[in-house]
Amino acid sequence: MKAKRGKFWWKALLWLLPAAFLLVFFYQPLAAILRLAFSARLAGEGQSFQPAMVAETFGFTLWQALLSTLLTLGVGLPAAYLFSHFEFPGRKFLRLITLLPFILPTVVTAVCFNSLLGPRGWLNLGLMALFNLSEPPVHILDSLPAILLAHVFYNSSLIIRIVGGAWSRLDRKLTQAARMLGADAWHTFWELTLPLLLPAIGGASLLVFLFDFTSFGVVLMLGGPRFATLEVEIYTQALYLFNLPLAGVLSVVQLAFTLLVAWLQNRVSLPRYGKAAMSSERANLRRPKTRAEKAFTLAVVIMLAALTLLPLLSLVTRSVVSLEADRGARGEVQAGFTLRYYRELFRNTSGSIFYVPPVTAVRNSLLYAGAAMLIANLLGLLTSYALQASGRLGRWLEPLFILPLGASAVTLGLGFVMVFRRPPWDAFSFPMLIPFAHALVALPLVLRTLLPTLRGIPDSLRQAAGTLGAGWARVFREVDLPVMLRSLLVSMVFAFTVSLGEFGASSFLSTGQNPTIPVAIFRYISQPGALNYGQALAMSTILLLVCAAGSVLIEKARLPGEELF
Amino acid sequence: MLEIRDIHKSYEGKPLLEGISFTVREGETVCLLGESGSGKSTLLRIIAGLEEAEAGSLWWNGEEISAVPAHKRGFGLMFQDYALFPHRNVQANVAFGLRMQGLPSAEVEARTRAALAMVRMDGFEGRAVAELSGGEQQRVALARALAPDPRLLMLDEPLGALDHALRKQLIGELRRILHDSRKPAIYVTHDREEAFGLADTLMLLHGGRIAQAGSTAELFRHPVNAWAAGFLGLGSLLSGVVLSLAPLRVGTALGVFRVSDCARAWQPGEKVQLLLRPREARVFAGQPEGENQFTARVRDCLFMGENYQTELRVDDYSLTIQTELPLGVGADLVVGFPPDKLSCLEAE
Numbered sequence: 020m021k022a023k024r025g026k027f028w029w030k031a032l033l034w035l036l037p038a039a040f041l042l043v044f045f046y047q048p049l050a051a052i053l054r055l056a057f058s059a060r061l062a063g064e065g066q067s068f069q070p071a072m073v074a075e076t077f078g079f080t081l082w083q084a085l086l087s088t089l090l091t092l093g094v095g096l097p098a099a100y101l102f103s104h105f106e107f108p109g110r111k112f113l114r115l116i117t118l119l120p121f122i123l124p125t126v127v128t129a130v131c132f133n134s135l136l137g138p139r140g141w142l143n144l145g146l147m148a149l150f151n152l153s154e155p156p157v158h159i160l161d162s163l164p165a166i167l168l169a170h171v172f173y174n175s176s177l178i179i180r181i182v183g184g185a186w187s188r189l190d191r192k193l194t195q196a197a198r199m200l201g202a203d204a205w206h207t208f209w210e211l212t213l214p215l216l217l218p219a220i221g222g223a224s225l226l227v228f229l230f231d232f233t234s235f236g237v238v239l240m241l242g243g244p245r246f247a248t249l250e251v252e253i254y255t256q257a258l259y260l261f262n263l264p265l266a267g268v269l270s271v272v273q274l275a276f277t278l279l280v281a282w283l284q285n286r287v288s289l290p291r292y293g294k295a296a297m298s299s300e301r302a303n304l305r306r307p308k309t310r311a312e313k314a315f316t317l318a319v320v321i322m323l324a325a326l327t328l329l330p331l332l333s334l335v336t337r338s339v340v341s342l343e344a345d346r347g348a349r350g351e352v353q354a355g356f357t358l359r360y361y362r363e364l365f366r367n368t369s370g371s372i373f374y375v376p377p378v379t380a381v382r383n384s385l386l387y388a389g390a391a392m393l394i395a396n397l398l399g400l401l402t403s404y405a406l407q408a409s410g411r412l413g414r415w416l417e418p419l420f421i422l423p424l425g426a427s428a429v430t431l432g433l434g435f436v437m438v439f440r441r442p443p444w445d446a447f448s449f450p451m452l453i454p455f456a457h458a459l460v461a462l463p464l465v466l467r468t469l470l471p472t473l474r475g476i477p478d479s480l481r482q483a484a485g486t487l488g489a490g491w492a493r494v495f496r497e498v499d500l501p502v503m504l505r506s507l508l509v510s511m512v513f514a515f516t517v518s519l520g521e522f523g524a525s526s527f528l529s530t531g532q533n534p535t536i537p538v539a540i541f542r543y544i545s546q547p548g549a550l551n552y553g554q555a556l557a558m559s560t561i562l563l564l565v566c567a568a569g570s571v572l573i574e575k576a577r578l579p580g581e582e583l584f
Numbered sequence: 585m586l587e588i589r590d591i592h593k594s595y596e597g598k599p600l601l602e603g604i605s606f607t608v609r610e611g612e613t614v615c616l617l618g619e620s621g622s623g624k625s626t627l628l629r630i631i632a633g634l635e636e637a638e639a640g641s642l643w644w645n646g647e648e649i650s651a652v653p654a655h656k657r658g659f660g661l662m663f664q665d666y667a668l669f670p671h672r673n674v675q676a677n678v679a680f681g682l683r684m685q686g687l688p689s690a691e692v693e694a695r696t697r698a699a700l701a702m703v704r705m706d707g708f709e710g711r712a713v714a715e716l717s718g719g720e721q722q723r724v725a726l727a728r729a730l731a732p733d734p735r736l737l738m739l740d741e742p743l744g745a746l747d748h749a750l751r752k753q754l755i756g757e758l759r760r761i762l763h764d765s766r767k768p769a770i771y772v773t774h775d776r777e778e779a780f781g782l783a784d785t786l787m788l789l790h791g792g793r794i795a796q797a798g799s800t801a802e803l804f805r806h807p808v809n810a811w812a813a814g815f816l817g818l819g820s821l822l823s824g825v826v827l828s829l830a831p832l833r834v835g836t837a838l839g840v841f842r843v844s845d846c847a848r849a850w851q852p853g854e855k856v857q858l859l860l861r862p863r864e865a866r867v868f869a870g871q872p873e874g875e876n877q878f879t880a881r882v883r884d885c886l887f888m889g890e891n892y893q894t895e896l897r898v899d900d901y902s903l904t905i906q907t908e909l910p911l912g913v914g915a916d917l918v919v920g921f922p923p924d925k926l927s928c929l930e931a932e
Contacts, residue, residue, distance in 0.1 A: 195634050196667040198654040200681035200732060210680070214671045292670035292714070 033405040037398050041420065044455050048434020049274075049426065055267035055437065069265065077272055080248040083163065083238075084231035087170035091227050094171055094326060095178025096220075101319045102179060103187035105312070106304040113320065116327050118180070118570045120173040122513070123563065124520020125236030126537040128169050130544060130559040131330035132241060134337040136160060139552055141333050161243025169237040172326055174227045181226070181288075185219035186212075215292065222288025229280050233273070233427040236522040240541065249273040250429045254526065257433050270430045277427065334563060338556035341549075360553035377554060380539035381561070383450075384519055387535060391457035391518035392511050398458065399465035399510060403473045420466060428460050432527030449528040453535065456528060457518035464517065468510040469503065476502050508576045516569040519562065536562055585610050585768050586631070586736055591640035593626055601627055602792035604640070608736070613762050613769045615779040618789030619815070624772045625664070627789070628738050631770065632661045644735070655684075660734030664741045666725035668713040674700070674724050675709035681732030699731035700724075702761060719750050726758075730765060737762070737769040743778060755781040776816050780804075788812055809930040810857035819861040820903035823931065826854045834858060834928060838878040838898055844923040848930075855931045862893070864925035865905035868918040877920040882911045 101107075102114060120128065134140050136159045143155035150156075159165050189212065197207045235250035242248075247255065249269050257266035307316045341357040364377045402420050435452055476499060484494045522537040529538045536558055543555035586608040593601040600623040608614050618624045629635040631642060633654030641650045649657060660681075669677050678699050682692040700706050703723035713721060722742060729737060742758070743751045759782055762769050773779055779786055780800050788795040788803070796808040807813035810821050824836035832843045834856060841858055850856065872878055880896035880903075892907045896919065905919065 190667070192663050192665070192667040193669060195654075196661070196663055196669070197680070198634065199632060199659065199661040200728070201655050201658075201684035202680075203655055206684060211669065 030405070030408055033401050033408065037402040037405065037420065040398055041459075044435075045426070045431075045459055048431065048438045051437045052267045052270045052274075052430065052434050055264055056271040058264070073265075073268060073272060076247060076249055076252045076269065077276075079246065080232055080250075080273075083166055083170075083246075083248065084228050084234075086163075087167050087174070087231040087234075088224055088228045090167055090171045091174045091178055091231075092220075092224060094322065095175045095223075095227075096182060097315070097319050098175065098179045098323055099183035099186055101316060102183045104304065105307050105316055107307065107316050107320070109320070113323055114179075115570060115574055116331070117176045117323060118574060119176075119331065119563075119567055120327060121176040122516050122520075122570055122573070123173060123566050124522060124537050125169075125173070125234070126240065126522050126540045127334070127520065127559045127562050127566070128173050128330075129237055129240035130540060130555055131334040131563075132165060132169055132172070133160065133544065134556055135330050135333040136165065139337075139549075141337060160241055161245065163242070163246065165241040166234075166238055166246065169241055170231050170234060172330060173237075174230055175323075175326065177227050177230075178220075178223050181223035182216060182219045185216055189215055218288055218291050222284055225280055225284035225287060229277060229284065232280065233277060235427070235429050236537070236541075240544065250427055250523065253429050253433060254523070257436070258527065263433075263437070266433055270433055274426055274430060331563065334556060335560050338553065338560040341553070360550070360557035363550060363554055364557055377539060377558065380534045380536050380558070383529075383533055384536040387453045387457060388515045388518040390454035391461060392514040394454060394458035395461040395465050395514040395518075396507065396511055398462060399469050399514075400507075402462075402466060403469045406470060407473050420462070428456070428521060428523030429527070431456055431459060432524035435524065436527050450530060450533040453525060453528050454518070456524040457521050458514070460521055460524065461514035461517040464513045465510040468506050468513060472503055472506040473499070505576045509573050512569045512572045512576075516566050519565060585645060587643040588631065589641045589643065591627065591630060591637045591642075593623065593630060593635070593637050595623070595626070599792055601630075601637075604789075604792075604794060606787060606794060606797060608768045608770060610768055611766045613771060613782055613784045615783035615786050616770060616772045616789055617776060617779045617783075617786060617815075618774060620774055622789045623792060624774075624789050625740055628661070628740050628770060628772050631736075632659055632738060633657050634661075658734055659736045659738060660729035660732065662725050662729040662737070662739045662742050664744055666721050666742075668721055668725055668728070670713060672713070673709070674705065674711050674713060674716070677713060677724060678728045678731050681728065685732060695731055699727040702730065702764075703727045703757075718746050719754065722746065722754065726761065730761070730767075734767070737765070737767045739769065739771045741773050742771075743775070744773070751775075751778070758782060788815065790815070807859065807927070807929060809932065810859070811932050813857075813859045813927070813929055819859050819864075821929075822858040822860055822901070822903070824856055824858055826850045826852050826856055826928075828852060831923075832928060833875070837901060839872070840875045841921065841926060842875050842923040843926045843928045845927050850928070857929045857931045859927040859929055860903055860905075860921055861925065861927075862904050862906040864921055865907070866920045866922065867905075867907060867911070868920065870918060872918050872920075876923060876926075877918055879916055880919050882913050882915050882917065885911050885913060 098117070102110070123131075132140075136142050136157065138155040138158075138160070143157050146152065146156050147154075159168075193215070194207050194211050197211045202210060232248075233250055234248055235254065238246060238248045239251050239254070242251070249272065253266045253269045253273070256262040256269065307313045338360055339356055339358060341355060341359065364381070366376065406414075406417050406420065435456055436449070439448060439452055480498050481494050484498050489497060520537055521535070522541070525535045525538050526541070529535050534542065540555050540558050540562075543551045543558070588607070589605050591601050591604040592599070604627060606614070616624045616627065626635060630637045633652065637650070641648055643649065644657075669680065672680070675696055679692050679696045682695055687695075696709075697706065700708065703726050705720065705723045705727060708716070708720065708724070713724065716724065722745075726739075726742070729739075739758075743754055746754065755778055762782065771779075771782055783800055785797060786800050786803050787797045788808075790811060796803060796812050803812070803816065804818065807816060807818060813819065814821055822836050822838065824834040824841070827833040827835045827840065829850060829852065832845075832850060834841050834843060836858065843858070868877070878898060880898045882894060883897045883902065884895040885907075886893045886895075887910070888906075892910050894905050894907050894911050896903050896905060911917065
């Protein structure tokens with residue numbers, strides 16, 4: 020009896036910490052936004068609540084997300100087919116490279132495309148040199164295509180991983196059975212493959228849609244002033260126009276819609292036919308044989324390389340090349356290799372837009388990322404155990420813990436600013452809140468990594484250890500921990516990189532004296548001058564390398580055969 | 585009808601099929617019997633057109649079909665785990681092949697119903713395949729393969745996933761359906777009970793070749809070698825050396841045996857194996873008298889309903905015999921095999 024009660028309290032304790040954290044740092048800000056939005060709506064303040072403007076922003080957000088998703092499918096589906104069917108040289112490398120954009124901070128994505136297609140990017144520099152032009156001829160930035168391109172760049176990997184994973188596990192006997200019943204290749208695809216892959220395609224598409232719908236950094240930096248998604252508008256209304264009620268209304272619209280999509284995504288991606296359609300092992304890959312297969316492989320490889328590798332390489336190379344006259348030295352063009360942009364990161368010149376050395380941003384980001392990683396994983400671990408231990412109740416409560424995925428980072432930032440500006444909090448405590456905001460942004464990913472592994476440990480394993488005389492601490496150390504170690508490592512890398520690249524909430528919470536790397540990059544690239552541009556590139560490259568290391572780690576630590584999401 | 589000529593195929597660099605040739609005649613059921621990994625399923629997939637042979641050719645009524653793609657061969661294949669389409673109900677699964685033929689929907693429906701009736705699954709049309717039991721799934725898969733009226737029916741271990749009792753019942757039904765449809769069929773299995781129950785012609789696949797082909801009775805009476813006898817479970821094998829010819833006498837660890845079966849000409853000194861069939865054993869009391877008899881100790885005696893299955897041991901050789909009466913475990917007795925009931929077989 021006593022033991023049973025002890026167990027109950029343990030369970031309650033498991034729940035208590037994550038629940039308290041979410042209550043204070045997620046549901047409290049959320050409530051503040053809701054209060055604000057509905058008070059604005061009820062008061063009917065014509066100036067702050069503009070239905071036409073909200074509708075227009077919502078419409079554009081929806082439109083660009085739809086277009087982006089369709090284009091991403093256009094790139095992702097052929098690539099998913101390629102990766103799930105064919106073996107070719109460089110396959111592993113290409114697979115890894117396509118994962119990189121997904122964990123790349125949006126700010127870095129924007130800078131990548133800027134370094135390729137922007138006025139100082141390779142494309143324009145090349146054309147200017149080739150045709151002796153004085154002005155950059157190509158204006159792709161600040162347009163819808165730039166937004167779409169960046170969205171395709173960083174979401175294709177989702178389609179490749181989810182649909183490709185399902186495709187490679189699709190029981191080949193089913194399609195062979197269709198062939199034996201007289202179905203040609205087209206009918207086999209239309210009647211068998213497509214319907215059976217539909218949960219994967221639908222789920223992945225909705226996930227991509229969700230990311231595109233809540234896109235912030237890319238739209239802010241590549242869309243220019245003419246285009247604003249709900250996220251960007253919330254940011255602008257709150258930080259530049261100080262129209263908090265309108266920002267609140269926009270947040271509520273955004274939150275409601277993303278929750279709907281997230282719910283739909285969850286429903287759609289449920290495996291419908293279970294074991295019957297999926298074999299436990301992956302079908303063998305083979306080399307492309309026919310001429311059509313070879314052409315297809317080559318075309319997709321070139322497409323993926325152009326889409327993924329080109330912007331990444333462009334960033335890295337552009338960050339070490341000086342091609343323009345320095346400020347105050349007009350006319351003396353020093354073209355060639357330079358590490359100046361990197362060296363300048365450690366110096367505090369008066370030309371810098373900060374009155375602190377840029378390296379401070381790096382230090383800040385690392386500190387925040389470390390803290391956010393610990394908080395997110397501690398919470399994630401506790402929550403996973405709480406959810407796993409409580410059976411049916413856990414399944415009911417799970418959405419409350421996954422909900423932060425639906426709330427965008429900008430909404431979170433807005434909520435934080437509104438709640439934590441009252442005593443005992445003040446503006447100076449904002450930077451201290453950054454790791455908490457980051458932990459919340461990372462929590463859904465952490466849960467999605469840890470929970471399936473934890474649920475995968477058979478209870479009989481723990482019971483066996485228990486009957487052999489191991490206490491709960493011993494069981495955790497000897498059974499759970501070794502099994503969980505890889506997942507824990509993956510989720511830590513996830514949380515770290517998410518925090519390092521987080522831009523939406525940070526743009527609300529970081530102060531002039533305490534920027535994070537993405538905030539610093541955004542400020543650099545928004546300013547004129549070759550040095551600012553170069554420093555933005557240099558910082559982005561550093562972030563890119565950290566993320567590359569992260570994606571290698573994730574890929575290595577991932578259990579074989581296990582897919583993200 | 586179907587003629588298979590000199591098919592070769594290797595798997596992961598090792599030869600799997602090394603020159604397989606046989607024919608399937610109209611209305612004939614050919615059983616391919618072999619151990620797992622013997623390549624029998626691969627052979628079936630080559631005939632189906634799902635895999636390519638490295639050498640050899642396939643002919644249908646004198647016309648080469650090696651290059652015809654699977655969906656145009658007009659062959660039906662029933663997969664080992666049925667491969668029923670999980671997103672379609674029973675009706676749609678069976679109708680699939682008929683729809684692919686572009687038949688009018690009224691005919692599709694009528695023939696679907698007829699196919700389901702043939703396997704006694706009428707009334708299951710609207711059911712999801714996941715709701716069906718293993719035996720029911722097996723019937724639906726058979727109906728699906730039969731519905732488009734294939735010119736050849738192939739079955740890849742169709743009863744492998746089912747329990748013993750159900751298997752026994754379904755063998756009978758399969759025999760009825762194969763007989764009624766009068767279709768040439770190739771049936772792949774590793775289970776000799778299934779093979780004996782269904783085959784017109786039995787083919788043993790071993791070491792990449794067809795070790796023996798013939799009617800079930802032929803194979804039962806005259807296994808081609810010791811491997812075939814062992815694989816078919818015809819009895820215990822005993823190693824020996826030919827001592828003399830006419831009469832054929834074989835020296836073994838259990839003594840000398842005289843054999844009257846002379847399926848093949850032997851050489852003195854040649855290594856052979858004797859097949860000791862359980863039901864041909866004679867049991868005596870006392871001491872062995874001359875050839876074809878030896879003393880053995882009873883290790884175990886199992887009541888099998890009709891008779892007793894008795895396990896005997898002589899030094900480290902053990903054999904199984906059938907007896908009418910129970911024998912006391914631990915007892916020593918004399919066992920004899922009449923010369924006309926022994927088979928002398930090529931050693932492996």
